[in-house]
Structure formats: structure tokens, C-alpha cells
Amino acid sequence: MSISQRLAELGITLPPVAAPAAAYLPFVRSGNLVFLSGHIAKRDGAVWVGQLGRDLGTAEGQQAARAVAIDLLGTLQAAVGDLEKVQRIVKVMSLVNSTADFTEQHLVTNGASQLLVEVFGAQRGAHARSAFGVAQIPLGACVEIELIAEVA
Numbered sequence: 001m002s003i004s005q006r007l008a009e010l011g012i013t014l015p016p017v018a019a020p021a022a023a024y025l026p027f028v029r030s031g032n033l034v035f036l037s038g039h040i041a042k043r044d045g046a047v048w049v050g051q052l053g054r055d056l057g058t059a060e061g062q063q064a065a066r067a068v069a070i071d072l073l074g075t076l077q078a079a080v081g082d083l084e085k086v087q088r089i090v091k092v093m094s095l096v097n098s099t100a101d102f103t104e105q106h107l108v109t110n111g112a113s114q115l116l117v118e119v120f121g122a123q124r125g126a127h128a129r130s131a132f133g134v135a136q137i138p139l140g141a142c143v144e145i146e147l148i149a150e151v152a
Contacts, residue, residue: 053102
């Protein structure tokens with residue numbers, strides 16, 4: 001099954017690349033690697049604001065991380081022209097806006113990781129990963145994720 005067929009099966013329409021909110025590029029390609037800048041969680045077109053452990057629970061954080069992964073895929077498609085060119089999702093780094101006693105950042109990040117495996121399959125979608133709890137993310141977003149992919 002092609003990537004576009006998987007996305008359709010999952011009911012996912014990829015968004016266009018968002019304009020950078022500061023002095024950076026949405027992606028940079030170096031050799032066969034594409035580095036995607038951090039994308040913040042959005043819900044209904046607005047920043048998904050909140051802090052895990054105070055305003056949001058783990059399940060809602062997973063939904064936010066999944067939403068970020070969809071935005072990342074839109075940017076990745078713009079970077080390479082066709083997601084079929086993606087040979088491997090190499091690395092995901094996730095920042096979770098969370099209270100000092102919230103310890104489920106890794107579970108929140110699963111929302112993104114699981115979607116990437118659903119879309120690309122285990123061979124191409126499984127990746128190395130880091131998940132951090134942070135005191136704040138720009139605009140009060142609950143989750144920010146960046147991604148590195150290997151492309152043909």
C-alpha cells in the first residue's frame with residue numbers, strides 16, 4: 001500500500017507548510033537527510049495550549065503529539081515532493097510542556113511515534129527518539145516535535 005493510500009485510509013489530509021514564526025526555515029536538506037524544525041501542537045487551526053499534568057492528561061497529550069506528526073508529514077512532503085521518497089524516519093525529538101511531577105512525556109510522544117509507524121510501516125517508520133519535559137514551549141503549546149528523515 002502506498003503512503004498516500006495509508007493516509008487516506010487513516011482519514012488524514014496533510015496540511016501545507018506553515019510559515020515560520022521566527023528566523024528559521026521549516027526544513028533543511030543536507031545530503032540524504034531532511035531536518036524538520038520543531039512544529040507545535042495545533043487544534044482546529046489554533047495553538048493547542050496547555051501543560052501536561054496541570055491542564056491536560058496523557059491521552060490528550062498523545063492526541064496533540066499525533067496532530068504534530070501530521071503537520072510534520074505535511075512539511076516533509078513539501079521538502080521531498082513525495083513521501084514515497086522517505087527511506088526512514090531516523091529521529092524524533094519531543095518537547096512536552098509539563099509540570100515538574102509529570103513523568104509520562106514518553107507516553108505523550110507515542111502519539112507521534114505510533115502515527116509514523118502507521119504511515120510508513122515498521123521498517124521505515126520506527127525511529128530513535130528523545131522525549132523531554134520542559135517548563136514552557138513557544139505560545140504556550142503543549143507539545144513541540146522535530147524530526148529527521150532519510151530520503152532517496
